[in-house]
Every structure is written in C-alpha cells, then in structure tokens.
Amino acid sequence: MKTEFKVRFSNLLGTVYGRGNLVFxxxxxxxxSPVGNRxxxxxxxxxxSYTLPFAHRKNIIHLHLTPDGNLLLTIDEDGRAILSVFSRRIAIYHFTFKSPVTSxxxxxxxxxxxxxxxRKIQAWKTPSTPSGDGNGELEFAPFVLHxxxxxxxxxxxxLSWSGDxxxxxxxxxxxxxxxxxxDPEEGFEPTVLSGHRQQVRGVWFSADQEAIFTVSEDGAVFRWEFVPRQIDEDDASTEPFDERWRIVQKDFFxxxxxxxxxCFxxxxxxxxxxxxxxxxxxxxLPSFSNIHSxxxxxxxxxxVATNxxxxWLAFGSLKTGQLLxxxxxxxxxxxxxSSHLDALTTLTFSPDSTRIITGADDGLIKIWEVSSGFHIxxxxxxxxxVTASAYSKxxxxxxxSSLDGSVRAWDMLRYxxxxxxxxxxxxxFSCLAVDPSAEVVCAGSHDSFDIHLxxxxxxxxxDQLSGHEGPISTLAFTPDGRYLVSGSWDHTIRVWSVFDRSQTSETLxxxxxxxxxxxxxxSAQIAASTLDGQLTFWNLNTSIQDSVLDGRRDVSGGRTLTSRRTAASAPGTKSFNSITYSADGSCLLAAGNSKYICLYSVATLTLVKKFTVSINLSxxxxxxxLNSAAIMSNGLPRDMIDTEGEASDLEDRIDHSLPGVKRGRDATARTIRPAVRVTGVEFAPTGRSFCAASTEGLLIYSLDNTGMDDFDPFDLDLDVTPQNIRAILKQNEPDYLMALVMAFRLNDKALIRKVYESIPYASVPLLVRELPRVYLGRLLMLLGQQMENSxxxxxxxxxxxxVLSVHGxxxxxxxxxxxxxxxxxxxGVDSMGKTVRSLSERNALEIEFLCQNVPTKATPLAIMSGENQDLMNDDAIDADNDEGDWIGLG
Structure with missing residues (x-):
C-alpha cells in the first residue's frame, strides 16, 4: 500500500441530516443537507451523493445558495461563515458575524x-465570482455591509424576499x-404586521407581490393585502384615505x-x-384547500424546502436523522x-469493496453503497x-452479533x-468471527468466558471452547482458516486449532x-492492542513476540468537557479499541476513544500519518x-448548560416534572454533548481506501484521486492559459495534442472536456500514440468519467x-x-454496460409488443406522401410477399 501523504477524506456516509435548513x-x-459541521x-x-471537503468548527445551522448556484454560504452555531464556490467545491473566504445568525x-x-x-437584520452585498468561462474576477473584499x-x-x-x-x-x-x-423607497415606511398570538414561523410574498402570507406556531395562516380601511361616516377624525396592510383572510390548520x-x-x-x-x-393559497396530509x-x-x-419537497428530521x-x-x-438512531458500533466492507455494512446501538443494520453514498x-x-459483523469470503x-443474545446470518442476495x-x-455476545469457508461461526461474550461455535x-x-479466565473481547480467524485467535481481559491471547481433533490452544x-x-x-503475524496503549506483534508460526509499539502518545488527544487535565493526560483515550491490517499487510490502522486515527508501518514500527477525525467543537x-473564558463563577464549564437540546424554545426545555418522578420523562434526553470517538476501522479489500465508524458518521478516506473535481494545476508556465488553449482550438489546423497537454497541465475540468470533445474521431489513434506517458493516468481518469457521464x-x-492497445x-x-x-x-465500462443492457431489454420488449400487434392489413401508405412514402416502399414493405404486408421497424 502507498504510504505517502495522499490519503484524504473522500465521503461521509451513515449520516444524511444533522440540523439546519435544506437547500435545492x-x-x-x-x-x-447539513451533516454536523459538513x-x-x-x-x-x-x-x-458526496460531501464537500471543507468543514466548520461547529455544527452548521444555516446554508444558502445564490440563485445561479455558483456561491454557497454556510454558517455555524457561532456565526462563523464559509463562502465557497459550489461547482468547484472550494472554500474561498472565511468570515465571522458578530453574533449567532438566526436566519x-x-x-x-x-x-x-x-x-x-x-433582533437585528443586516443586508450584505454578494461577492462576484469567476464566470463559467474563467474570465471573471473575484472581489478583494467579499463581505461588504450594505x-x-x-x-x-x-x-x-x-427572512424572505420579494420577486423584484x-x-x-x-x-x-x-x-x-x-x-x-x-434601499430607501419614496413613500415607503417599514411596516409591522401584528395579530398572531404566537411566534411567526414564516412570512412570504405572493407571486404578484399583492399579498403577504404569514404562518404562526399555533397553526394560524393570515393573508395580508394593501387595502383601505372601512371608514365610518360619523367618525370625523378618520382620514378619508387610510390604506395599509391589513388581514383579509384567516385560516387555521x-x-x-x-x-x-x-415553506411557500x-x-x-x-x-x-x-x-x-x-x-x-x-x-x-389563497383558497386554503388541503391537497395532501x-x-x-x-x-x-x-x-422543509421546495425546488x-x-x-419536489424535501423534509429533514433532527431527532431521527431522516431525509425525505x-x-x-x-x-x-x-x-x-435515514441515519442510525444511535452511535455506530461496527462496520464491515464487502469482499468487492462496493458496500459497507454498519451496525449501531439502536439494533439496526444498514447496507451502504460506496459509489452512491446511499443505504439500500x-x-x-x-x-x-449490534456489536460485531463479518462477511463470508x-x-x-x-x-x-448483538447484545440480545443472538448471532444472525443474512442472505445478501435476498436480504x-x-x-x-x-x-x-x-x-x-460482544464479538464474532467466521471461518473463510463460512461453515463455522463463533462468538464470545462478556458474560461468559467460553467461545461458542x-x-x-x-x-x-x-462446541464451547473453554480456557479463558476473563470475558472474551475479540475473535478472529486466520485467512487460511487454520486457527482461531481469541483475546480476553485475562491478559492472554489463545490460538485455537478448532478443526483438529484435539482442539488444542496455545497461550500468548x-x-x-x-x-x-x-x-x-x-496469516503469519498477529497484532494485539491492549488497554495500556501498546501494540504487540506476534509471529503466528513460532508463537514468538516480534516487537512492541507504544502508541499512547499517538492516540491521546482531546480533553473532555468535565476534564480538569490536559488532553495529553486525559484518561480513557490512550488505547486502541480497533486495529486492522492493510490489504498487503504493510500497514496497520488503529483507532480508539479519541479524535485521531493512526496509520503505522509494520516493518519500521513508525507512525506514517495521523488523521484527525473531526474538528467539530460541538x-x-x-x-x-482549557479555555478559561468558558468557565463560569461556580467552576463549571459554560458548555455544560444545554441551551439547544431537542427543543428550540426555552419554555419547551424546562422540566416541569416532580423530583424523583420518572414517568413522563424522556429517558433518552441528552443533557451533555456527544463525545468524539472511533468505534471501528477497516481497510477495503482493494487496499485503496479505509473507513472509520465515528460519532459523526461513517468516514471514508481514499488513496484514489477523485479526478479533476479540484483545481490542482502542475508544471505551469506563462503560456499555459485558458485563452491560449481556446486559440489553438480555433486555428484552421488545430494542434489537438498540444491543446490536450496544456489542458491537463492546467487541470481545468471544463476545459479538458471541451478539448476532448473537439478532437476528431479519426485523429484519436495518432494522438494516443503521440501523448506523453506522464499524462496517461490523467487521460485514463478522464475516460472513466466520460463513460459515466457522456x-x-x-x-x-x-x-x-x-489507449489499452498502445500503452497496455x-x-x-x-x-x-x-x-x-x-x-x-x-x-465506467460497468456503468455503460448496465445502460446498454437495460436499453436493449426495453427495446426488445417494445419490439415484441409491436410484433404481436401487427395489423392484418397495413395501410399506412395511404396517409404518407413524398419521401417518407418512398422510404416505406423501399425498406419497409415487401409487396411481393404473398402471406401479407410487412412493416419494417427501422
């Protein structure tokens, strides 16, 4: 496996909605959809689906797109904003508002x-951004207060705008x-629309801007119009012309x-x-007729949002993590x-690396498709x-396996x-292992010291394998199927020969x-993680300890909310709860109850890279x-006060139940923030990526370059510009090879596609032979993307x-x-094959249907004339056929 510093965050699965608004x-x-701080x-x-690469320091609560879809503005709980170019997935500016943003x-x-x-409202100018052809310029000061x-x-x-x-x-x-x-308008003054008995949840203009609709929390819908007031003839003090916004209709849900x-x-x-x-x-509206409920x-x-x-209507639920x-x-x-209702506990890659299985404390098992990011x-x-999961070979x-006392086998073809x-x-049961032939499954428990087969x-x-003197914490079969390796809290590892007649075990x-x-x-080496933060490597053939690696300083990091110690000395974060080998066995991935994932080289016992799972301060x-400014006068952290919770209003968060009374209370109500931790890590069988089950969801890190989604130029000089590339394509005899090489060096996705589609069909063989091999990888990536999208x-x-015939x-x-x-x-080939296959099947069904409904005597020539009639005479109808007329399906 490559151990260069190229592994990066690829996608976020397992969580589809956190909190905040939705935007089409x-x-x-x-x-x-906002998912935590991403x-x-x-x-x-x-x-x-995909996840934007940038992340906030706290959970995102507001996001919005410009009407052209070019700029994305995201704002977190503290009012810190990130301005990004949505099409390129690049954050271009960071800004902090002086107080938390509410809309x-x-x-x-x-x-x-x-x-x-x-209580205040601010209007800001939207910064200009580069246009699609790359000729635009970005303002130096993106945020200007209007x-x-x-x-x-x-x-x-x-907040909502009028159409103009x-x-x-x-x-x-x-x-x-x-x-x-x-801006100041002649004859206009800010107007107050009052009359609701509870807080107003939404307000909108009608399409013609002649009416305003307001909706309150108690389910009242008011329609406002700019109309004159009914004048009493006996009231001389009333002005004859008194026009203002008034309630003309009241409805209730x-x-x-x-x-x-x-939303409206x-x-x-x-x-x-x-x-x-x-x-x-x-x-x-305005008839207030109910269409659906x-x-x-x-x-x-x-x-809720509408396109x-x-x-299309989009709905998000914070409590259940659902998106519809x-x-x-x-x-x-x-x-x-839908997301898991509780923390992830286990994950497993499918043997072909196309799917990931996750289990959680809510008892649910979900199947996620890596390519799409959806659960199926x-x-x-x-x-x-659910405590553990394992695929057959x-x-x-x-x-x-689950804490409900059962181990279940699932048919992945019929689900x-x-x-x-x-x-x-x-x-x-707390752990699980399956032999490579999928004939024997074993599980261990914290309640018993025996292993059940x-x-x-x-x-x-x-059988029940006895020998451990403490709870069983982990189980694993060797890939060759000869041994079963078990670990326990009794400070021992046992290697069992379960398929031998003697069923002996060796203790480490x-x-x-x-x-x-x-x-x-x-199947030649075992790696073991212990509570003291050490990684111990054993030779499985000789049962001799090879080496020991101390990882306490590597994994330790992040102080808890109530911790009075530094992050380096915080208890409970100095051990690895999950370890896994890479596909070639050269690297070991380890993670625990901290925000770090450590990648070690097995040969040199060195830390190759340390990944930070999350920077979310929420x-x-x-x-x-420790931030002393966040400590109150009583010595407790200010963040321990639950100012958000499941309810948005203070009156909904107050607990009115009597002391000692449990009935009527929500036993699952969270009063403190969730802690960041990694409950499982696993390499993909292909060795090109790994995933981690964390508090925020299922994080996927990949070695694969996602192609030309990001602007990543290389080997540039003054002549490599978009203008020069377009000038080459406009020449009488364009040099397509030079244009393609310059586009690869600039690495502009739209420009590369334009050059690629401009190359004549007959020039492809010559261009492939003349292309320098240094650009071969980028050409293959381009072809893969074109087969999926073109x-x-x-x-x-x-x-x-x-390409394959010349450079194969x-x-x-x-x-x-x-x-x-x-x-x-x-x-791309698979995607193209599926498309062609489905199209062929559909055409076959249509042809079969048409052939079954051929009329006994075809008379379409009577209504046809000219060139179409001649075409039907030549190609479609065999007039000499004695059995009847034939209609061609050309």
Whole structure:
C-alpha cells in the first residue's frame, strides 16, 4: 500500500441530516443537507451523493445558495461563515458575524443577502465570482455591509424576499412580521404586521407581490393585502384615505400539534406546513384547500424546502436523522434516507469493496453503497445493540452479533435472515468471527468466558471452547482458516486449532487487558492492542513476540468537557479499541476513544500519518486546551448548560416534572454533548481506501484521486492559459495534442472536456500514440468519467481501445501507478454496460409488443406522401410477399 501523504477524506456516509435548513440547487436536481459541521450533496437524478471537503468548527445551522448556484454560504452555531464556490467545491473566504445568525436568505437577483443577528437584520452585498468561462474576477473584499435594520423585540426567525429584490420580509419571536425595503423607497415606511398570538414561523410574498402570507406556531395562516380601511361616516377624525396592510383572510390548520417549519412556493401557491407530530400538509393559497396530509415519522420535522419548479419537497428530521424528498404530483418518494438512531458500533466492507455494512446501538443494520453514498437496505431483526459483523469470503452471507443474545446470518442476495444462532443460556455476545469457508461461526461474550461455535448449515451448537479466565473481547480467524485467535481481559491471547481433533490452544501472555486483535493477510503475524496503549506483534508460526509499539502518545488527544487535565493526560483515550491490517499487510490502522486515527508501518514500527477525525467543537473531546473564558463563577464549564437540546424554545426545555418522578420523562434526553470517538476501522479489500465508524458518521478516506473535481494545476508556465488553449482550438489546423497537454497541465475540468470533445474521431489513434506517458493516468481518469457521464459511447470506447492497445504493456508493468485510474475506467465500462443492457431489454420488449400487434392489413401508405412514402416502399414493405404486408421497424 502507498504510504505517502495522499490519503484524504473522500465521503461521509451513515449520516444524511444533522440540523439546519435544506437547500435545492437552482436546477432542482441536487439537495444540500447539513451533516454536523459538513455539507452533503445528494444528486436526485443520478442517485449519487458526496460531501464537500471543507468543514466548520461547529455544527452548521444555516446554508444558502445564490440563485445561479455558483456561491454557497454556510454558517455555524457561532456565526462563523464559509463562502465557497459550489461547482468547484472550494472554500474561498472565511468570515465571522458578530453574533449567532438566526436566519439567512439570498435575494432573487443574487446581488444581496440578508441575515438575522438576534433582533437585528443586516443586508450584505454578494461577492462576484469567476464566470463559467474563467474570465471573471473575484472581489478583494467579499463581505461588504450594505445596511442594518432594527425594530424587532426578539429573535428574527425567518427572512424572505420579494420577486423584484426590492423588499424583504422578516418573521420574529415577538409575534410580528415586518416589511423592509432594501434601499430607501419614496413613500415607503417599514411596516409591522401584528395579530398572531404566537411566534411567526414564516412570512412570504405572493407571486404578484399583492399579498403577504404569514404562518404562526399555533397553526394560524393570515393573508395580508394593501387595502383601505372601512371608514365610518360619523367618525370625523378618520382620514378619508387610510390604506395599509391589513388581514383579509384567516385560516387555521386545526392540528393538535405545534407548527415546526413551513415553506411557500409563490408561483404555484403551495404552502407546506410541518408539525412536531411528524405530519406535513400541503395547502393551496389563497383558497386554503388541503391537497395532501401525510406523516413522515413520529418525530418532529425540523426543516422543509421546495425546488424551483415546486414539484419536489424535501423534509429533514433532527431527532431521527431522516431525509425525505417527496413528489406531491405522483405521491411518490424521490429519496428516502435515514441515519442510525444511535452511535455506530461496527462496520464491515464487502469482499468487492462496493458496500459497507454498519451496525449501531439502536439494533439496526444498514447496507451502504460506496459509489452512491446511499443505504439500500436496513435489517431490524435485532432487538438490542449490534456489536460485531463479518462477511463470508464469497460475499453472499453476512453474520452479525448483538447484545440480545443472538448471532444472525443474512442472505445478501435476498436480504433476509435465514439462520439464527443462540447459546444454551442467555448471553450478550460482544464479538464474532467466521471461518473463510463460512461453515463455522463463533462468538464470545462478556458474560461468559467460553467461545461458542455453531454450524452455519444446520444452526447447531458444535462446541464451547473453554480456557479463558476473563470475558472474551475479540475473535478472529486466520485467512487460511487454520486457527482461531481469541483475546480476553485475562491478559492472554489463545490460538485455537478448532478443526483438529484435539482442539488444542496455545497461550500468548500480555501485560494488560486485550481490546482488539488483527491477523495479517498472509496469516503469519498477529497484532494485539491492549488497554495500556501498546501494540504487540506476534509471529503466528513460532508463537514468538516480534516487537512492541507504544502508541499512547499517538492516540491521546482531546480533553473532555468535565476534564480538569490536559488532553495529553486525559484518561480513557490512550488505547486502541480497533486495529486492522492493510490489504498487503504493510500497514496497520488503529483507532480508539479519541479524535485521531493512526496509520503505522509494520516493518519500521513508525507512525506514517495521523488523521484527525473531526474538528467539530460541538462534540466533546475535540479541544486540546482549557479555555478559561468558558468557565463560569461556580467552576463549571459554560458548555455544560444545554441551551439547544431537542427543543428550540426555552419554555419547551424546562422540566416541569416532580423530583424523583420518572414517568413522563424522556429517558433518552441528552443533557451533555456527544463525545468524539472511533468505534471501528477497516481497510477495503482493494487496499485503496479505509473507513472509520465515528460519532459523526461513517468516514471514508481514499488513496484514489477523485479526478479533476479540484483545481490542482502542475508544471505551469506563462503560456499555459485558458485563452491560449481556446486559440489553438480555433486555428484552421488545430494542434489537438498540444491543446490536450496544456489542458491537463492546467487541470481545468471544463476545459479538458471541451478539448476532448473537439478532437476528431479519426485523429484519436495518432494522438494516443503521440501523448506523453506522464499524462496517461490523467487521460485514463478522464475516460472513466466520460463513460459515466457522456452520451458519446462509441467515441469514448474508441479512446479506451486505443489507449489499452498502445500503452497496455506499459500499464500492465506498473499496476500500482494506475490502480485508481483503471478502477475508474472499469466503473465506467460497468456503468455503460448496465445502460446498454437495460436499453436493449426495453427495446426488445417494445419490439415484441409491436410484433404481436401487427395489423392484418397495413395501410399506412395511404396517409404518407413524398419521401417518407418512398422510404416505406423501399425498406419497409415487401409487396411481393404473398402471406401479407410487412412493416419494417427501422
């Protein structure tokens, strides 16, 4: 495996929604969801997802896109903002607002955005960004304050703009909404819309800007119009012309639940209201007719968004971590994803590295597809926490163990549980191992010191291996299937010959409690992690200890919220709970209850790299030093006060139950922050990536270059510019080789694709032969991406065939240098094959249907004339056939 410093964060799985608002891209094809301190993007048309590479220091609560979809603004809990170019996934500017931001909205023309800062509102100019052709310029000062507005008496909870970007509306907790003008308007004064009895959750203009709709927490919908007041003829003090915004219609949802969020689509007049009971309803305004009323889940809906056309609605739930995209016209789900309800406990790669299995404390088992980032199946049969999982060597069977006292075998072709293994007595299994032939499965428990073995075919208990004097903590079969390695808290490792008649075991003595064991892929070495932070390596053939590595200083880091010590001396973070070998056995990956993942070289016993799992300060254990400013007068940290919680309002967080009374309380209510930790790590069988189960989700780190998604130029000089490349393509006889090489050196994705598509079909063989081999890897990566995204199938296949025929021997002699590129080409070929196969099957069914419904006497010539009639006469109809007329399906 490569041990250079090229392994980087690739994607985040296992978590689909954290908290904050949801945003659709302007084309409506993708959905942006905040996941902790990162942003995940779900492509709804291609069924893929990815995570933006930058991260905030705390959880993201607001994000918004400019109307052109070029700029993305994300803001965390402390008011720190990151401005990024969404198309290139690059953060270009960091900015800090003076107070936490409560709302955010870009103007329809994209020139301004407004933010709510407590009771105040600020309007900022949107920075200009480079245009798609690369000729634009970026402003030096991206954030320029335009105006500041004040008048609300409580937090501003919602902001929205008028269609002409001249006015905007604000909704506040002070039970009012207000109308503001971006710039001073003649005859206009800021207007207060009062009349609601609870806080206003949303306020919007109608499509013609003649009406305003406000929605409050108690389920009241008011329609406001600019109309004159009814004048009393006897009241002489009333002015004859008194026009102002007045309530012209009042409607109510009539739900026994509080309104949590709402969104309004002006062009279609659809209002979507979401309640804390998990119910959402669609209404058509101004008639207030109910179109749909459905339930997403039993938990409150935290965020709702609609795409540009108003066809798709996106819902997010904080409590259950669910994300749903629903099409109301067809009443069907476009996307339905959910996270684990509790912390991840185990993970397993499939043998072909295409899927990852995760288990959690909620008892759920989820199957995640690595390429798309979506989970495709969920198993719910376990009634308690899942503790371990293992794939069979062929990849058709999955085994899981749980604290409910069962070990289950799952058919991964039909997605069902076909075998359940239990012990004679009630035990909670904590570890699991499967032999390579998938004929025997064994499990260990903290409640018993014996190892239980079952037959996979019959489900019968074969044996109970006794010998350990403490709870069993880890189990592993050697890849060759000869031995079973078990570790216990009795400071010993036992190597069992389970398939021999004697079933003898050999004991390896350690100095502390054993936490995890890993066997090298060649079955020649064992690595053991103990509670004292040491990694011990044993020769499996001679049972002699090879070496010892002290990793306490490497893994230790991050002080807890209540810790009065430094991060280096914090207890409980100085050991590795999970270790695994790389595919070639040259490296060892280790992680524990800290924010670090350590990668060691087995040959030299040196730390190759240390990965930081999270920098999110919203999690406990990410800070290194004590901040005295966060300590209150009583000596306790200020962060221990739960100011957020599951409820957003202070009155909802107050516990009114009597002391000592448990009935009616939520036993799962969290009062402290979750701690960052890594519960499992595993290398992919291909050796090109590894994944880690952490507090924030399933993190994937990869050696594979993601291609030209990032701007990463190399070997540049003054002549390598986009203008020169375009000038070469416009020449009478363009030098396509020079243009392609210059585009590779500049590494501009759009420019490379433009040059690639400009090359004539007949020039491909000559260009491939003349291409310098230093650009061969980039060309293969380009071809892999084109096969997945481009409709020019024959053109791309011509490129691939020429590259493999000319440079195939060179690539074969250097498989390690082109591994990621070849995998990209293979993915493209598979994707293309699936597309062609499905298209062929559909065409075959259509042809079969048409052939079965051929009329007895074809008379289409009577309604055809000219060239089409001649074409049918020549190619489609055989007039000399005595059995009847034939209609061609050309």
């Amino acid at each position: 891209t302007p084309d409506g094809n993708s959905l942006l 942003v995940s993007v779900f492509n709804l048309t291609k069924n893929t 955010l909205a870009f103007s329809p023309n994209g020139q301004y955005f407004v933010v709510g800062l407590g 105006r500041e507005y004040g008048g609300h008496f409580d937090e501003v909870r919602h 970007s001249r006015f905007f509306l604000s909704a506040s907790k002070d039970l009012t909404a207000r109308i503001w003008s971006l 009539m739900q026994n639940a509080k309104l949590k969020c709402a 689509h002006p062009s279609t007049g659809l209002l979507t209201a979401c309640f804390d009971s998990g119910l959402f309803s669609l209404y058509e 459905l339930s997403m889940a039993s938990s409150p809906i935290s965020a 540009t056309t108003g066809e 995209v629903w099409e109301h016209a067809s009443e069907s789900n476009i996307l339905k994803q 199946a969920t198993f719910t049969e376990h009634s308690s926490a 062929r990849g058709n069977v999955l085994f899981t 069902r549980n076909f075998r359940t293994f239990t012990a004679p007595t009630r035990l909670s 079952w037959s996979v075919q019959t489900g019968a208990l074969l 003595q350690l100095t502390s409690d054993l936490l995890s064991v890993a066997v090298r892929p060649d 999690l406990d254990g990410t800070q290194e030093f 409709p020019h199938l024959e053109f791309t296949l011509r490129w691939v065939g020429e 021997r060179y690539i074969k002699e250097r498989p390690g240098d082109f591994a990621s590129e070849l995998r990209a080409v293979l993915r």
